[in-house]
Amino acid sequence: MIRILVSPAIIDLSVEMDRIEAGHSAGAIATFTGLVRADAKAEGKVETLELEHYPGATEAALHALAGEAEARWSLSGATIVHRVGMMAPGDRIVFVGTAAAHRGAALDACAFLIDRLKTDAPFWKRETSGGEARWVEARASDDRAAERWRDA
Amino acid sequence: MRVLYFAWVRERIGTSEEVVDPPAGVETVADLIGWLAGRSDGHGLALAAPDRLRAALDQAFVPLDTPLGDASEVAIFPPVTGG
Numbered sequence: 654m655i656r657i658l659v660s661p662a663i664i665d666l667s668v669e670m671d672r673i674e675a676g677h678s679a680g681a682i683a684t685f686t687g688l689v690r691a692d693a694k695a696e697g698k699v700e701t702l703e704l705e706h707y708p709g710a711t712e713a714a715l716h717a718l719a720g721e722a723e724a725r726w727s728l729s730g731a732t733i734v735h736r737v738g739m740m741a742p743g744d745r746i747v748f749v750g751t752a753a754a755h756r757g758a759a760l761d762a763c764a765f766l767i768d769r770l771k772t773d774a775p776f777w778k779r780e781t782s783g784g785e786a787r788w789v790e791a792r793a794s795d796d797r798a799a800e801r802w803r804d805a
Numbered sequence: 806m807r808v809l810y811f812a813w814v815r816e817r818i819g820t821s822e823e824v825v826d827p828p829a830g831v832e833t834v835a836d837l838i839g840w841l842a843g844r845s846d847g848h849g850l851a852l853a854a855p856d857r858l859r860a861a862l863d864q865a866f867v868p869l870d871t872p873l874g875d876a877s878e879v880a881i882f883p884p885v886t887g888g
Contacts, residue, residue, distance in 0.1 A: 687888055706887070735887065747888050770888050772885065774885060775885050775887075777812035788813045790886070791883070
């Protein structure tokens with residue numbers, strides 16, 4: 654079962670964990686949670702993070718990734734919840750959960766989903782620090798992390 | 806054809822979407838970007854460096870040398886930064 658949610662609402666971990674554990678015959682659940690970092694910049698600490706996305710295309714991209722993971726690792730469940738809009742340091746941005754028969758498949762599928770989400774889904778981050786807003790630049794390390802899943 | 810802009814591309818152009826009718830000869834996404842760049846100073850500023858841009862045709866990511874074909878929605882944006 655695939656669950657995709659893109660929403661400005663706070664991500665409730667207990668609700669998401671209950672959903673991914675319920676109704677599956679999985680022996681293993683792996684999860685990843687991403688938080689807004691309070692990285693210190695030259696301008697000062699990050700005060701807010703705003704997430705823009707491409708409605709429709711975002712959900713389609715996440716569905717495609719979850720479907721690919723489900724087929725490749727024989728998952729019984731895959732959840733991707735991504736928050737959009739205004740956030741503060743410490744807030745949850747993203748939750749990925751995978752359910753499989755054994756831990757290897759669940760852990761690999763979870764890493765695949767978060768690595769590929771960073772390069773394949775249309776989200777853009779804008780940080781404010783010292784009262785100045787700036788768009789976050791894409792990182793080459795994220796491209797390399799996503800690329801490693803294409804070889805296998 | 807509907808063109809959507811996101812993030813700093815949207816901010817520099819000053820609108821999130823517009824409907825355009827490109828002339829004959831505009832065949833690929835890169836051609837479209839080059840043509841759009843001449844529409845205003847803001848378009849020129851946003852679209853001056855195509856190597857910093859990415860695109861989607863009918864909501865699917867494509868390389869900039871992709872033919873527009875009969876796509877009805879083109880999106881132009883910076884490299885993505887989610888997760």
